[in-house]
Amino acid sequence: MDYEYAPLRLPPNVDRLTAAAQLAIQAEFSGWELARVRLFRDGTRQVMLRRRRINQPQPGLSY
Secondary structure: OOEEEEEEOOOOOOOOHHHHHHHHHHHHOOOOEEEEEEEEEOOOOEEEEEEOOOOOOOOOOOO
């Protein structure tokens, strides 16, 4: 399978629950899934999101 990746860096002042909520929103509305999380000593989190690459453009959100 072919995936596209999106790196995301969360600052140390973002707590675990807030980070989980942000990632859940991305997963639900944009089709991203969690590929990897790295936690650094200073509290910074480096997150790698991935989703399957498709040939058709995905529909955008309507307001």
